Amino acid sequence: MVRILRLAEMTPQDLSALKRRAELNIEQALSIAKEVIDQIRQRGDAALIEYVRKFDYAGAELENLKVSEQEFADARESIEPEIKSALHQAFVNIKEVHQRQMPEEIQLAEIDSGIFAGEKVTPIASAGLYVPRGKGAFPSVMLMLTIPAKVAGVSKIIVCTPSDKNGKVEPASLVAAEMAGVKDIYRLGGIQAIAAMALGTGTVPKVDKITGPCNVYGSAAKRILYGTVDVGLPAGPSESIILADEHTDPQIAALDLLVEAEHGPESAALLVTHDESLALKAAKYVAEYLTKLPDWRREFCEKGLSSYGGILLTRSLEESLDFVNDYAPEHLEVLVKEPFSVLGKIKNAGEILLGPYTPIPVSNYCLGVNAILPTGGFARSYSAVSVFDFLKRAGIGYLTPEGFAKLKHTTQTLATYEGFAAHAMAIQEREGLLD
Ligand SMILES: NC(=O)c1ccc[n+]([C@@H]2O[C@H](COP(=O)([O-])OP(=O)(O)OC[C@H]3O[C@@H](n4cnc5c(N)ncnc54)[C@H](O)[C@@H]3O)[C@@H](O)[C@H]2O)c1
Ligand SMILES: N[C@H](CO)Cc1c[nH]c[nH+]1
Numbered sequence: 001m002v003r004i005l006r007l008a009e010m011t012p013q014d015l016s017a018l019k020r021r022a023e024l025n026i027e028q029a030l031s032i033a034k035e036v037i038d039q040i041r042q043r044g045d046a047a048l049i050e051y052v053r054k055f056d057y058a059g060a061e062l063e064n065l066k067v068s069e070q071e072f073a074d075a076r077e078s079i080e081p082e083i084k085s086a087l088h089q090a091f092v093n094i095k096e097v098h099q100r101q102m103p104e105e106i107q108l109a110e111i112d113s114g115i116f117a118g119e120k121v122t123p124i125a126s127a128g129l130y131v132p133r134g135k136g137a138f139p140s141v142m143l144m145l146t147i148p149a150k151v152a153g154v155s156k157i158i159v160c161t162p163s164d165k166n167g168k169v170e171p172a173s174l175v176a177a178e179m180a181g182v183k184d185i186y187r188l189g190g191i192q193a194i195a196a197m198a199l200g201t202g203t204v205p206k207v208d209k210i211t212g213p214c215n216v217y218g219s220a221a222k223r224i225l226y227g228t229v230d231v232g233l234p235a236g237p238s239e240s241i242i243l244a245d246e247h248t249d250p251q252i253a254a255l256d257l258l259v260e261a262e263h264g265p266e267s268a269a270l271l272v273t274h275d276e277s278l279a280l281k282a283a284k285y286v287a288e289y290l291t292k293l294p295d296w297r298r299e300f301c302e303k304g305l306s307s308y309g310g311i312l313l314t315r316s317l318e319e320s321l322d323f324v325n326d327y328a329p330e331h332l333e334v335l336v337k338e339p340f341s342v343l344g345k346i347k348n349a350g351e352i353l354l355g356p357y358t359p360i361p362v363s364n365y366c367l368g369v370n371a372i373l374p375t376g377g378f379a380r381s382y383s384a385v386s387v388f389d390f391l392k393r394a395g396i397g398y399l400t401p402e403g404f405a406k407l408k409h410t411t412q413t414l415a416t417y418e419g420f421a422a423h424a425m426a427i428q429e430r431e432g433l434l435d
């Protein structure tokens with residue numbers, strides 16, 4: 001039976017454990033990550049291949065870390081047409097959404113006569129994308145990362161994704177990468193993948209930015225390498241809140257609670273409602289639906305729901321909304337009667353899916369919005385992966401003689417006040433030079 005937690009009766013310690021989820025339990029992974037990163041930093045490829053053999057594929061060789069043209073061809077051959085067309089529909093929607101995100105390359109406005117200010121948007125030169133593969137295949141993640149990077153115009157895009165124990169890279173992920181126009185794929189996973197892309201080795205190029213979801217090992221590596229390279233948003237174990245009221249169908253609430261719970265034992269999936277009758281009915285259906293899952297997925301759900309998730313009973317919709325904003329879930333599904341009426345009150349969530357026809361799996365795959373989202377409470381300040389992850393903005397300015405005349409006194413005054421004599425002099429002396 002899925003646990004039902006009453007918010008009003010929880011101790012501050014229980015509440016804080018619930019909000020912490022699994023993301024912060026990375027002490028042991030941090031010490032492994034430190035060793036692997038140090039070794040790859042010192043010995044490059046020689047250490048890299050040792051760790052690939054140790055953690056992923058015993059037969060790995062440096063020469064075949066990069067996926068070959070033949071493997072792409074084999075993947076194309078082996079994938080069922082139905083999978084290809086599903087990937088294609090997802091590709092089209094995701095591309096459409098991300099193309100609409102693209103800002104103008106140059107925005108320059110005359111904010112006062114003779115004073116032009118704005119910004120210039122430029123893609124980053126290189127990006128290293130991480131597509132996980134431990135507890136599932138993730139061609140959808142391949143699309144969610146490669147498409148925004150491509151649309152943004154990144155010229156050097158590489159992908160790391162772990163192989164299986166026989167060295168095989170997941171074929172649908174290769175087809176997805178090819179669809180997006182990305183061919184530089186390395187069969188590398190976990191810490192060693194993140195370290196290789198951050199530091200560069202003879203075989204794997206160093207990139208300007210790494211992004212992509214991963215388990216606790218990859219997350220530990222990113223934490224250590226923060227400062228060496230831009231490691232993107234914190235995207236760890238999947239998590240969700242299903243927000244429900246007395247009008248929600250308990251079967252739909254139960255089904256959707258299990259969606260993100262099945263990702264792994266660290267996943268945090270919560271059904272938050274103020275309606276006790278709904279909570280009890282949903283709990284009954286959760287037990288029923290759990291029996292329909294394969295054993296390993298059921299075990300993930302049971303573990304996560306009893307440690308990081310479950311059903312949370314509040315005293316009102318307002319209290320539920322306060323909890324949602326405090327928790328800042330990765331995925332939020334709003335199943336209350338009037339979902340648009342609460343939209344304005346939701347401040348912190350990686351994505352907000354409205355109504356019973358917009359379940360999380362559709363957005364995970366093909367709605368078009370990006371499903372790579374901040375976890376661990378970071379939806380408070382981070383956003384979903386988008387083209388903006390791969391773009392940077394430089395301020396641009398231009399002054400006419402009139403504009404300069406308007407600003408010179410203010411500039412000199414502030415420069416003098418701050419004690420920057422050269423700053424003030426560059427303005428003062430310029431006057432005689434510019435006629
Ligand atoms: N936030 C998001 O947007 C989002 C999206 C998709 C998936 N996810 C999450 O990403 C995670 C993916 O994790 P995963 O495990 O499926 O794939 P993964 O690719 O992150 O992990 C596999 C790698 O872990 C490493 N590893 C495993 N055991 C190890 C050990 N004992 N020591 C050192 N390294 C070890 C291996 O090198 C392997 O390559 C899941 O938690 C999932 O919920 C998040
Ligand atoms: N729920 C994941 C993001 O947390 C995305 C995904 C891909 N496939 C299945 N789910």
Ligand SMILES: [Zn+2]
Pocket residue numbers: 238259260263364
């Ligand atoms: Zn999912």
